[in-house]
Amino acid sequence: MAVINMEKVNKNLINEVIEAGKLVLGESVVSSIKACYQCGTCTGSCPSGRRTAYRTRKVLRKVLLGLDDVLDTDDIWYCTTCYTCYERCPRDVKITEIIKTLRNIAAKKGNMDLSHRKTASYVLRFGHAVPANKQVVELRGKLGLPAKSPTAQFSEKDLEEVRTLIKELEFDKLIAFDWEKMDLKE
Ligand code: SF4
Ligand code: SF4
Known part of the structure; x- marks a missing residue:
């Protein structure tokens, strides 16, 4: 023991x-x-x-x-x-x-797993932790749905609101996000 x-x-x-x-x-x-x-x-x-x-x-x-x-x-x-x-x-x-x-x-405390930081960075970049990719857009089209879903990923206004909230909460600092690079800091 x-x-x-x-x-x-x-x-x-x-x-x-x-x-x-x-x-x-x-x-x-x-x-x-x-x-x-x-x-x-x-x-x-x-x-x-x-x-x-x-x-x-x-x-x-x-x-x-x-x-x-x-x-x-x-x-x-x-x-x-x-x-x-x-x-x-x-x-x-x-x-x-x-x-x-x-x-x-x-x-x-500064101990956040890199893969979690990366996933979180997608929310800042696209408004979603799992953004729709090309295949999803094509599949939606085949199913007769609008290719682009009505979400923050495809709405500049909504995406800006998401980013404002993130800055207010300082979540960008928590994951060490670089707004100029639009990616995580090294
Ligand atoms: S938390 Fe896990 S170890 Fe504790 S009582 Fe529940 S199942 Fe058992
Ligand atoms: S939520 Fe699932 S993955 Fe997490 S500790 Fe429980 S069983 Fe394991």
Whole structure:
């Protein structure tokens, strides 16, 4: 069994997580982590854990123990937010929401996974995390739909509104976006 370095224990971590998540999710959702009894059903259900070293149960355990290096690792970014664990947890721990809260805290600390930053940059560039590509435009045409969907991607006015909101919220700074290059900073 790994020995815990007590000097590295952040006894307030659980409260920091609840504080960070409660505004959007509600306190009962985030504090549900306290009900975890480490059965491992979440880990056994996790499609990401089948392909990586990511262990959902371990992430939750680290939070409960106050080991805030959990915010510095890549693990929390491997969750695909599929909600399988969320549905199967026998203790009704709102796992996926808790993982998302951990990501928010980690991002503010400057630890945001590059692939997530790239996906986020598409919202700034196109108004969508998954913009329609040439194939989608062609497919819509074949289905008799207007080739360009009535969304921010094809509306300068709406796209400008999205960008204004992003600047107001300083999300562009969070992901280190360069407006001149219209891409992430190196
Ligand atoms: S399934 Fe629920 S109770 Fe079991 S380890 Fe995961 S979070 Fe904890
Ligand atoms: S929501 Fe995330 S942690 Fe839960 S099973 Fe899906 S990928 Fe795994």
